[in-house]
Amino acid sequence: MQKILLVCLGNICRSPVGEGISLHLIREYHLEQRFWVDSAGTAGYHIDESPDPRTIANAHKNGVDLSALRARQIKPEDLDYFDNIYVMDRSNYNDVVAMTKTKEQVRKVEFLLNLIEPGKNLPVPDPYYGQEKDFENVFQLVNSACRKMLSLPVAGDERQHIKPI
Numbered sequence: 001m002q003k004i005l006l007v008c009l010g011n012i013c014r015s016p017v018g019e020g021i022s023l024h025l026i027r028e029y030h031l032e033q034r035f036w037v038d039s040a041g042t043a044g045y046h047i048d049e050s051p052d053p054r055t056i057a058n059a060h061k062n063g064v065d066l067s068a069l070r071a072r073q074i075k076p077e078d079l080d081y082f083d084n085i086y087v088m089d090r091s092n093y094n095d096v097v098a099m100t101k102t103k104e105q106v107r108k109v110e111f112l113l114n115l116i117e118p119g120k121n122l123p124v125p126d127p128y129y130g131q132e133k134d135f136e137n138v139f140q141l142v143n144s145a146c147r148k149m150l151s152l153p154v155a156g157d158e159r160q161h162i163k164p165i
């Protein structure tokens, strides 16, 4: 079982989209024995809150229900428990790496979009002060990366195949 944590700043816009898409795909492709996916924020501003209403509405439009998710803050134990910690941007990366105590923990931290654009350290742009198109952009970027994360085919990527369960 690969345990994966998705991390953004507030855990109400970007990382819950990743968690919701991943849980949706895990159910759809019966991957429950292979992946455990959770999300958290580096900040504690929104603990126990639902995702941002704009995030919920955009995900719903794309067929993903985020309404049951609640925000939480990343904690030191997460750095041991999870195998991979995917962050949305440089600021998240620096904040998570600042919490690490070992080189093994540092090695777990990676930019989410490096799954689809290796080595570029591209950000998933924060949509909090943006508009609907910015939430849609987050959904599409995170969707492609999470499909790759779960070894599922990504649109336009002929090299990806569904692995047998």
Ligand code: 4NP
Pocket: 008, 009, 010, 011, 012, 013, 014, 015, 041, 045, 126, 127, 128
């Ligand atoms: P997220 O977006 O990190 O994708 O959840 C944000 C959520 C809240 C805030 C900033 C970004 N905030 O400043 O409260």
